[in-house]
Amino acid sequence: MTSKRALAAGLVVVLLWASAFPAIRVAAPELGPVGLSAVRLIVAAVALLALAPTTRIRLPERRDLALIVGAAFFGMTAYQLLLNTGELFVPAGTASIIVAAAPLVSVGIAALAFSERVSRIRLIGSAVAIGGVCAVCLARAGLSLTSAVWIIVAAMIVQGIYHPLSRVLLRRYSATEVATYAMIAGTVMTIPFVPIDWPQLVSASSGAWLAAAYLGLLPSALGFVLWGYAVARMPVVASTSLLYLVPAVAVMISFVWLGEIPLPSELIGGVVVIMGVAAVSQGDRIMTRISRPGRRLPPTPHRGRTASRRRSVPSLPRHGGDRSGG
Template identity: 50%
Template sequence: MSSRIPSPHVFALAGTVVLWASAFPAIRVGIDGLGVAALSFLRIVIAALALTLVAPLAKVRLPRRRDLPMIALCGVTGVTAYQALLNWGEVRVAAGTASLLIAVAPVFSVLLGSLFLGERLSRTIVVGSAVALAGAALVSLAGGAGGFTVSALIVLAAAVVQGVYHFATKPLLRRYTGLEVAAYAMAAGAVFALPLLPATWHAALHAPAGALASAVYLGLLPSALGFVIWAYAVARLPLAASTAALYLVPPVALLVSFVWLGEVPHPVELLGGAVSVAGVVLINRRKRSRSPLGPSAENVSDATAGQAATRPAPAR
């Protein structure tokens, strides 16, 4: 009996997880040589240019004028603010710890959806949100590499703005594909990142080659290629499989950070990360059973792509 070879979209999904997980240690490498502002700007602009070049091949449509304000909100939160806050936080927070804190972003998108989109806040969602936030608190209070510092709160702020991005993409995903929304947001984020250009110019002139290579890697692979292969995978796989794969990003990030940077997570951080992921699983189980976008498989896949696009990742 011959073994079955995994399909290309399964490989694409696995590749997305690895790329988005690798973004966290790559940020640590880039920050050391470029600083927060320059790394944020270079990653965003490189990703925006790459997605712009891919757009004609992927048949990305131009957005409607009436959708530009929401696209701007996606860009300023899920791209510009997210990258700047995550990079700033990772100055002192270990890469693996940052991935555990970012995992709670869906909590904030769900809460915003209940406040502004009239989505029902069920008991399961409330319990899942409380569990996820409790896990994030454990990670922040751990005495390991992260510790309870202002930097840990900054990473949590990055999770909040990513949650805003998830919330803001929902109305857009009724009219555009996940890849289109990601491309629009990245382009908008590049515009909002322009004030970082002077600092980037100065830092790039004196940056070591390794830091510049890290910025190029982050822009081309986790941000640009990650979006493309994620959109390809979720359009061909069941929603449950696509969502479940995202739970693998923090543990893979911990593994990559250990191999690449030699980071060893504190046991309490691991416990808190597991608790956070368990809370997000509870939330997503409820969301899968009652999707606000209707029964269309294409819409469901696109919604997942848009919600995961700034995880690392919008935006990863």
């Protein structure tokens, strides 16, 4: 049973991760894609390191360093650079819908690299979600996809690669530890590119810096800590289902914060994406439940004789006899 605290933590994470998309739209034009990535990662890494004594972060083992670097490259450095660049031209709500399809890539990686079985319902769900992504991508670009849309698609792909890599690490480390390792490694890999956007960093307004600090402290650092807390105390179905709310909440926040009005075709495509991803993530569990209806245990000879004796003496009152008689 899901605790109220775990559910509340999960809902806060949805709000924080959804708000990251419009916050990027505020900060990226002034700080630059690289500048925003560097500031966000540095703030998040410092915050997580400050919490290390409380969260009992261990040093990673040497054998896992290559995997940590790979996960950090895809999930932190490449993802943030691509998303920040794409959102210079693509609305925040649209970007959130495209990124929501990242689990499709994760399923493909898991099937190819880890030999996980891909069922028919997962294939159908993938096709449905891909159709939704195409509808969202073409909503504003017509029949020709802009380079900015392709950059967001690339961000979705690298985010999908990150998840199966981090899943391997989560077998040996806590969610907070994996987030800390990834943030630190991602920061180290991003800093060499900072000179590209250094002039923008120096001249950026306080509002852009505040948005970048917000992204590092709340969606990145606090978001990962709260998500680790929620996932540890919630069923997988419940925690995964919460993530389907992120695009919808991102669209609403973008409307209130930035005045972005989604196109009807984008909203329809977003619903299709969520339906497809839901089928990919939860379809196997649903089909398993349908194929395994509740089975009644056949009465044993002893239980049958007991029931016969009870039916043969109707004058003796029994409390709840029908329920306990078997």
